[in-house]
Amino acid sequence: MSEQNLRFAIVTCSDTRSMKEDTAGAALAALVAENGWECASHVVVKDERADIAAAIVHACDEVGVDIVLTCGGSGLSLRDVTPEATRDVCERDVPGIAEAMRYHSLQITPFAMLSRAVCMQRGRTVVINLPGSEKAARENWEGIVAALPHAAKMMAGGGH
Numbered sequence: 001m002s003e004q005n006l007r008f009a010i011v012t013c014s015d016t017r018s019m020k021e022d023t024a025g026a027a028l029a030a031l032v033a034e035n036g037w038e039c040a041s042h043v044v045v046k047d048e049r050a051d052i053a054a055a056i057v058h059a060c061d062e063v064g065v066d067i068v069l070t071c072g073g074s075g076l077s078l079r080d081v082t083p084e085a086t087r088d089v090c091e092r093d094v095p096g097i098a099e100a101m102r103y104h105s106l107q108i109t110p111f112a113m114l115s116r117a118v119c120m121q122r123g124r125t126v127v128i129n130l131p132g133s134e135k136a137a138r139e140n141w142e143g144i145v146a147a148l149p150h151a152a153k154m155m156a157g158g159g160h
Contacts (some may be wrong), residue, residue: 005037005038006032006035006037006038006066006067006148006149006152007037007038007040007063007064007065007066007067008029008032008037008038008039008040008065008066008067008068008069009039009040009041009042009043009059009060009063009065009067009068009069010025010028010029010032010039010041010042010043010068010069010070010071011043011045011052011055011056011059011068011069011070011071012024012025012042012043012044012045012070012071012072012132013044013045013046013047013052013070013071013072013073013081013082013085013132014044014045014046014047014072014073014132015046015047015079017044017072018044019042019044022042022044022071023134024071024072024130024131024132024133024134024136024137025042025044025071027134027137027138028069028071028130028137028141029042031138031141031145035145040063040064040065041058041059041063041065043055047072047073047079047080047081047082048081049081049084049085049088050085052070052073052081052082052085052086053085053086053088053089056068056070056085056086056089056090056122056127057089057122059125060089060122060123060125060127061122061123065125066124066125066126066152066155066156067125067126067127067128067148067151067152068122068125068126068127068128069128069130070082070086070127070128070129070130071130071131071132071137072130072131072132073085073129073132074115074116074117074118074129074130074131074132075114075115075116075131075132076114076116080116082117082129083116083117083118083129086118086120086127086129087118087120089122090120090121090122090127091120091121091122091123092120092121093118093119093120093121094119094120094121094126094151095118095119096119097119097126097128097144097147097151098115098117098118098119098128098129100143100144100147101115101117101128101130101140101143101144102115102117103143104139104140104142104143104144105136105139105140105143108139115131116129117129117130117131117140121155124155124156125155126148126151126152126155128144
């Protein structure tokens with residue numbers, strides 16, 4: 001797989017946003033495009049564990065993307081269930097990505113320690129939980145984007 005051909009899906013998890021109001025998801029789609037990669041799918045689903053899980057499965061298994069970026073639902077609100085939904089449908093933890101996001105964000109705000117975001121692997125797709133605010137989503141992306149081509153290469157069977 002060429003590192004230039006990464007395919008992404010964005011799953012925004014929100015009870016209050018529609019596609020029109022999804023500034024964080026739109027910002028992530030723009031960041032994907034700025035790197036010359038493809039955003040193959042972008043959906044908004046309610047903060048319901050089953051809906052989020054189904055959207056992740058669809059992106060991985062049907063759309064066949066390399067990376068799923070979830071957006072929102074990883075905080076401390078009782079409606080924030082994105083990490084649980086991610087765990088429901090993924091097999092392997094990739095903790096370093098979530099740790100890198102928190103580390104990067106902690107340089108900006110102490111509130112980063114409140115993130116419950118996880119990163120996991122479903123088959124040959126990595127699923128990364130990003131925050132729901134546009135500012136925080138951009139900051140978290142900044143902390144991990146350099147490693148994403150290598151992650152996708154490894155999942156596709158490439159060597160180090």
